[in-house]
Amino acid sequence: MGTVAVQGLRKSFGKVQALDGVTLDVPDGSFFVVLGPSGAGKTTTLRAIAGLEKLDAGSVHLDGRDATGDAPAERDLAMVFQSYALYPRLTAYENIASPLRARRCSSSEIAAAVERMSSLLHIERLLQRRPAQMSGGEMQRVALARALVRRPRAFLMDEPLTNLDLKLRVEMRTELTRIHRSLGATFIYVTNDQVEALSMADRVAVLKDGKVQQVGTPAEVYERPANQWVAGFVGSPQISLLPCHAEGDRLVGAEGWTLPRPRWSTAEDGRPLVLGLRAEDLSVEQRGDASLPGELYGLEPLGDRTVVDVQVGTEILKVKARPTFTGTPGERLHVTVDLDRAHLFDAGTGLALSEAGR
Amino acid sequence: MAVSVDEAVSTGPGRDHTPPARRSGGRGRSVLEVALLAVLAVVMLFPALWMIETSIKENRDVYAIPAKFFDFTVTLEHFKDVFVASGGRSALSVSFLNSVVVAGVSTALATVLGVPAAWAYSRFSVKAKKDQLFFILSTRFMPPVVVVIPIFLMYRQVGLIDSKLGLILIYAAFNVPFTIWMMKGFVDEVPAEYEDAAMLDGYTRLQAFWRYTLPLLLPGIAATAVFALIFSWNEFVFAIFLTSSDTVRTAPPAIAGLIGGTTVDWGLVAAASVVFALPVLVFAYLVRKHLVAGVTLGAVRR
Numbered sequence: 001m002g003t004v005a006v007q008g009l010r011k012s013f014g015k016v017q018a019l020d021g022v023t024l025d026v027p028d029g030s031f032f033v034v035l036g037p038s039g040a041g042k043t044t045t046l047r048a049i050a051g052l053e054k055l056d057a058g059s060v061h062l063d064g065r066d067a068t069g070d071a072p073a074e075r076d077l078a079m080v081f082q083s084y085a086l087y088p089r090l091t092a093y094e095n096i097a098s099p100l101r102a103r104r105c106s107s108s109e110i111a112a113a114v115e116r117m118s119s120l121l122h123i124e125r126l127l128q129r130r131p132a133q134m135s136g137g138e139m140q141r142v143a144l145a146r147a148l149v150r151r152p153r154a155f156l157m158d159e160p161l162t163n164l165d166l167k168l169r170v171e172m173r174t175e176l177t178r179i180h181r182s183l184g185a186t187f188i189y190v191t192n193d194q195v196e197a198l199s200m201a202d203r204v205a206v207l208k209d210g211k212v213q214q215v216g217t218p219a220e221v222y223e224r225p226a227n228q229w230v231a232g233f234v235g236s237p238q239i240s241l242l243p244c245h246a247e248g249d250r251l252v253g254a255e256g257w258t259l260p261r262p263r264w265s266t267a268e269d270g271r272p273l274v275l276g277l278r279a280e281d282l283s284v285e286q287r288g289d290a291s292l293p294g295e296l297y298g299l300e301p302l303g304d305r306t307v308v309d310v311q312v313g314t315e316i317l318k319v320k321a322r323p324t325f326t327g328t329p330g331e332r333l334h335v336t337v338d339l340d341r342a343h344l345f346d347a348g349t350g351l352a353l354s355e356a357g358r
Numbered sequence: 359m360a361v362s363v364d365e366a367v368s369t370g371p372g373r374d375h376t377p378p379a380r381r382s383g384g385r386g387r388s389v390l391e392v393a394l395l396a397v398l399a400v401v402m403l404f405p406a407l408w409m410i411e412t413s414i415k416e417n418r419d420v421y422a423i424p425a426k427f428f429d430f431t432v433t434l435e436h437f438k439d440v441f442v443a444s445g446g447r448s449a450l451s452v453s454f455l456n457s458v459v460v461a462g463v464s465t466a467l468a469t470v471l472g473v474p475a476a477w478a479y480s481r482f483s484v485k486a487k488k489d490q491l492f493f494i495l496s497t498r499f500m501p502p503v504v505v506v507i508p509i510f511l512m513y514r515q516v517g518l519i520d521s522k523l524g525l526i527l528i529y530a531a532f533n534v535p536f537t538i539w540m541m542k543g544f545v546d547e548v549p550a551e552y553e554d555a556a557m558l559d560g561y562t563r564l565q566a567f568w569r570y571t572l573p574l575l576l577p578g579i580a581a582t583a584v585f586a587l588i589f590s591w592n593e594f595v596f597a598i599f600l601t602s603s604d605t606v607r608t609a610p611p612a613i614a615g616l617i618g619g620t621t622v623d624w625g626l627v628a629a630a631s632v633v634f635a636l637p638v639l640v641f642a643y644l645v646r647k648h649l650v651a652g653v654t655l656g657a658v659r660r
Binding site for chain 2: 087
């Protein structure tokens with residue numbers, strides 16, 4: 001068992017409201033990612049679950065039992081810290097053994113468990129080293145081993161891959177997913193990297209300014225962002241946002257362009273809207289009448305694709321194109337829009353318009 | 359102390375230690391600089407040298423005019439007099455022993471009280487923390503001579519006058535604020551995440567402090583304790599006001615008491631002073647690295 005439920009978490013540090021009513025439900029066995037920019041309250045949420053942070057209000061339930069006032073040791077959780085927090089004077093072996101020693105396991109049990117972990121994470125040769133003698137990636141593995149050596153209720157991970165170089169990060173992403181699948185345990189994973197969130201999570205909670213913006217599967221968060229901010233935060237290259245309003249069966253842009261109005265949109269005429277277009281839903285090949293006239297602004301060849309920056313009025317659209325696409329800046333071109341996949345937001349509230357008809 | 363604070367708290371592998379830019383000795387120093395430094399060194403060291411010389415001179419050489427710098431007879435008689443008197447131990451040796459007891463116990467007390475307090479101030483959110491810390495520091499603003507009379511009156515009421523316990527308590531009271539302030543700097547340097555990790559491992563907060571933070575603080579504790587020890591060892595004002603009998607008095611008033619009779623045995627005074635200065639020198643030498651670290655720690659931003 002390993003369900004974690006937090007309800008209405010509030011916490012302020014001085015004048016900063018770090019958590020402003022955070023409510024999350026983490027199902028048993030899920031890989032639950034808390035995603036948000038720095039300062040969104042992700043780490044504070046995790047520390048609140050771990051019992052390291054005293055809350056102003058709210059409750060933490062573990063396996064359905066109220067654990068709000070429990071000490072960290074009583075919660076039966078394991079955590080990987082962003083800084084790894086390996087004990088500097090202890091060898092890797094003793095670091096990994098620490099949770100078992102705290103629970104007074106016999107030394108033969110400890111030896112067996114440490115050996116199992118070190119072979120799982122390929123750190124056998126590190127066991128006698130101290131943290132100062134390890135690289136960042138090695139420390140990361142040892143920190144992971146220290147968390148995994150027990151079978152706690154849930155594993156908490158605070159941006160464990162942030163301090164690794166890109167190649168290692170990609171490797172560890174796969175590895176963590178593999179470990180999660182083989183353990184079937186609950187993972188709560190905090191990150192500011194939306195790629196990590198989309199690639200690893202069963203469920204994603206997007207956090208901003210201490211408030212939950214949206215909770216859903218990675219696909220839901222990507223395909224149907226609850227508001228303009230989530231749309232902008234999730235996805236790379238960033239979604240292009242164009243101010244516009246509806247007029248009859250057309251969408252009219254602030255820059256004067258018009259597009260057919262998406263069938264599903266329900267906004268009344270004249271209400272200020274924001275049209276969100278993802279790079280892969282745009283094309284530099286002209287077809288149909290759903291197109292925007294623009295000027296080539298720049299090219300970002302990325303190997304497998306080229307991101308074309310097209311200036312429409314004063315806005316820059318990011319358009320995904322074939323890697324063979326070439327052009328010269330200033331060249332006039334048309335951007336074709338897949339309106340069925342476009343997003344509309346209320347310009348005032350930022351909330352996504354009802355997509356009931358989609 | 360095998361591990362310096364720096365090594366102990368560093369988390370990154372092979373962090374770059376760039377040595378502070380320092381001019382290599384001699385080269386690049388102007389003649390004027392050398393001359394000024396030499397004059398300064400002579401001025402600073404002469405009294406110490408003179409003290410050492412006097413302590414090993416025979417009495418007639420001590421009083422010789424003109425003063426004898428080099429051609430005197432060396433004797434260790436004065437040092438013997440420091441410790442042995444006719445018929446047993448000298449009063450001075452008793453006062454040295456008192457100094458050891460008073461300085462040692464008061465330092466131990468200040469450390470035992472001050473280190474956990476510093477940890478608490480560093481780790482927990484305490485109401486009006488800054489004001490509290492300032493209040494603690496402010497107790498050090500007052501020169502001892504300002505409070506010695508009220509303390510004398512209070513001590514007389516509770517019967518602590520002329521007792522080692524009285525001195526121990528007052529020295530501990532003066533050393534606790536110092537210990538808190540200095541140790542807070544050291545505790546701040548140790549990431550709180552070690553304790554967080556230990557608590558998730560299954561330890562209580564106190565166990566986490568004891569097992570994982572305290573060992574990293576040992577160099578800092580040693581440096582702080584040496585400062586406290588030196589303060590208690592050197593303290594004169596309270597000692598002379600609050601104690602009077604030979605069996606209780608510490609070394610500073612006892613040595614001062616040697617001066618002032620009709621004749622002054624300068625050889626004995628010098629020898630006693632040398633003996634008195636030695637432990638401080640030895641301690642300062644042993645922990646010199648940490649003394650500098652302790653003084654500069656809070657100043658460096660990492």
